Amino acid sequence: MNRMPHLYQLRKESVSCQEIVILAVAFLSSEEARLSRFLSLTGLNPADVPQLLSQKEFQIAILDHFAADEALLLCFAEAQNIPPECINDALRSLQGPNRSC
Numbered sequence: 001m002n003r004m005p006h007l008y009q010l011r012k013e014s015v016s017c018q019e020i021v022i023l024a025v026a027f028l029s030s031e032e033a034r035l036s037r038f039l040s041l042t043g044l045n046p047a048d049v050p051q052l053l054s055q056k057e058f059q060i061a062i063l064d065h066f067a068a069d070e071a072l073l074l075c076f077a078e079a080q081n082i083p084p085e086c087i088n089d090a091l092r093s094l095q096g097p098n099r100s101c
Contacts, residue, residue, distance in 0.1 A: 063091035
């Protein structure tokens, strides 16, 4: 099994919202069942994902998907060695009216 990078651990500093989103997409993509569930819930096509990565609405949808599934959130946080609250903080930051990551 391929291990994804542990950005939080390597950098010993906070991870940006965009980095968390990219890691989250990679995490979903690493297991077909996880990705299929996300795509089914959102109605997206796998080919659409790369083009959507830069869109704030998609970034929110990705992090909201994790926030709605505590087991998935905790599994992702543990796999990336990122405190779970960082993922929720990134979601809130993206949702904020005048905040950017």
